[in-house]
Amino acid sequence: MFRRSTDLRSLLIGLLSIYLFVYPWGILLIALDRVPAWGVGMGAILLILQGTMMGLWLTARYRWRGTLAALLILLISWWAEHLGETSGFPFGQYTYTEVLAPKIIHVVPLAIPFAWLLVIPAAVGITDRLMAFDPGTSETSLGNVVLTTLAAASFATLLDVTIEPVAVHVNRYWIWHDSGGYYGVPLSNFAAWWTISALLVWILVWLRQNAHTSVWPPLTPVVRMEWLPQLLYLLNLIMFVVINLSNRHLAAASIGLLVLVYLAFDRLEPGMVRWVMGGIERSDTRQGRA
Numbered sequence: 001m002f003r004r005s006t007d008l009r010s011l012l013i014g015l016l017s018i019y020l021f022v023y024p025w026g027i028l029l030i031a032l033d034r035v036p037a038w039g040v041g042m043g044a045i046l047l048i049l050q051g052t053m054m055g056l057w058l059t060a061r062y063r064w065r066g067t068l069a070a071l072l073i074l075l076i077s078w079w080a081e082h083l084g085e086t087s088g089f090p091f092g093q094y095t096y097t098e099v100l101a102p103k104i105i106h107v108v109p110l111a112i113p114f115a116w117l118l119v120i121p122a123a124v125g126i127t128d129r130l131m132a133f134d135p136g137t138s139e140t141s142l143g144n145v146v147l148t149t150l151a152a153a154s155f156a157t158l159l160d161v162t163i164e165p166v167a168v169h170v171n172r173y174w175i176w177h178d179s180g181g182y183y184g185v186p187l188s189n190f191a192a193w194w195t196i197s198a199l200l201v202w203i204l205v206w207l208r209q210n211a212h213t214s215v216w217p218p219l220t221p222v223v224r225m226e227w228l229p230q231l232l233y234l235l236n237l238i239m240f241v242v243i244n245l246s247n248r249h250l251a252a253a254s255i256g257l258l259v260l261v262y263l264a265f266d267r268l269e270p271g272m273v274r275w276v277m278g279g280i281e282r283s284d285t286r287q288g289r290a
Contacts, residue, residue, distance in 0.1 A: 008056055008057075008059065008060040009060060009225060011056060012053055012060070012225065012228065015049060015052065015053050015056075016053060016228070018049065019046065019050065019053070022042070022046065023235060026042065026046065026239070027242055027243065030170060030171070030243050031242055031243050031246035031247075032246070033170075040099060041101070043099065043100065043111070043171055043173070044099075044100045044101070044109060044110070044111035045111075047111040047112075047114050047115045047118065048110065048111050048114045050118040050232055051074075051111075051113070051114025051115060051116075051117035051118045052114065053118075053228070053232070054070070054117050054118050054120075054121045054122065054228075054232070055067075055070035055117055057121065057225060057228050057229065058070045058204075060224075060225070061208075061225075061226075062207065062208045065207040065210075066207070066208070068207060069204045069207045069208070072200075073113070073116055073117045073120050073200050073203070073204070074113040074114070074116070074117055075113075076196070076199070076200060076203075077112070077113045077117070077196070077200065078104060078108055078112070078113040080192075080196050081108045082104075082107050082108050084192070085107055085108065086107060090188065090191075090192035090195070091186075091188060091189045091192045091193075092176065092178040092180070092186040092188045092189050092192075093176070093177035093178040094174050094175060094176050094177060094178070094189075095174060095175050095177065096109055096112075096173065096174045097172055097173060097174060097175060099171060099172055100112065100173050109173075116200065118232060118236075119159055119160075119233075120197065120200045120201060120204060121204065121229045122156075122229045122230070122232045122233035122236070123152040123153070123155040123156040123159070123197070123201065123233060124148065124152045124201055124204055124205065124229065125226070125228070125230045125233065126152070126155050126229070126230055126263065127148050127151040127152040127155060128148070129230055129266075130151070130266055131144070131147060131148065131151070145202070145205050145206070148201065149198050149201045150198070152197070152201040152205075153194050153195075153197040153198035153201050154194065155259075156193065156194075156197040156201070157190055157193045157194040157197060159233065159236060159237060159240075160189075160190065160193045161182075161190065161252065162240040162241060162244060162252050162253075162255060163236075164182070164183060164185045164252070165183040165185075165247070165249040166240050166243050166244060166247070166252075168183065168185065169249075170243060170247055176189075182251075183249065183251075234260075234263070237256055237259060237260060238260065240252075241253050241256035241257055241260065244256065
């Protein structure tokens with residue numbers, strides 16, 4: 001069992017290396033509107049690649065519960081998107097273009113459920129980092145589950161807020177027929193995104209609670225790779241901030257930048273506090289000597 005975990009980790013590292021190689025070129029070409037004809041389909045490939053990484057990571061981290069969570073995210077998100085495009089509920093009236101082909105039953109692009117599989121674990125990973133929870137433990141309280149669900153759904157929706165202007169006006173992945181005040185996107189889209197994200201986050205958090213009890217021997221921090229969901233969230237957020245800035249989507253870029261600043265401050269805050277407290281202690285020591 002332990003060997004399978006290390007094998008999955010090796011596969012994940014390989015897929016991540018491919019993504020990191022393509023990543024800067026993707027930003028540059030999209031930001032400069034220089035995507036060649038052969039590169040139009042790369043968006044779908046990269047979404048599937050990232051979703052696959054998160055699915056494999058969930059399996060490596062939580063075993064069958066992780067696999068089940070990944071499959072449920074794929075299935076429920078596909079069903080919601082299929083319902084959304086064919087009926088206009090709950091997102092609003094929209095149509096997928098052929099840019100993200102192939103499509104499932106000629107409606108939802110295959111890449112879209114994988115995009116959800118990317119975003120949900122990534123948002124949960126960011127939330128775990130911010131709240132300093134120990135994910136997947138039996139001691140996880142109902143309060144922690146609720147807080148994780150609310151916060152992760154919000155982080156998932158904030159990422160979608162930065163994605164929409166690029167997906168609609170730059171990459172032309174889909175077309176909105178119900179115009180709204182946010183770059184032509186109806187607010188119902190974001191309400192639906194938050195609601196569906198909350199459901200998918202809750203499923204993931206619920207399934208992982210006791211996952212650690214089925215792992216023997218226990219996974220080491222290296223095999224856990226708990227940094228991977230956070231990394232993918234940040235890389236996607238940075239990408240869409242840069243592309244929004246290059247296309248003068250200032251509101252979307254500003255929202256993304258605020259999220260990045262908040263996450264950066266959370267990362268730097270412990271060191272800043274220690275630095276400030278150390279300065280205060282040194283000052284008190286000098287005053288005492290005086």
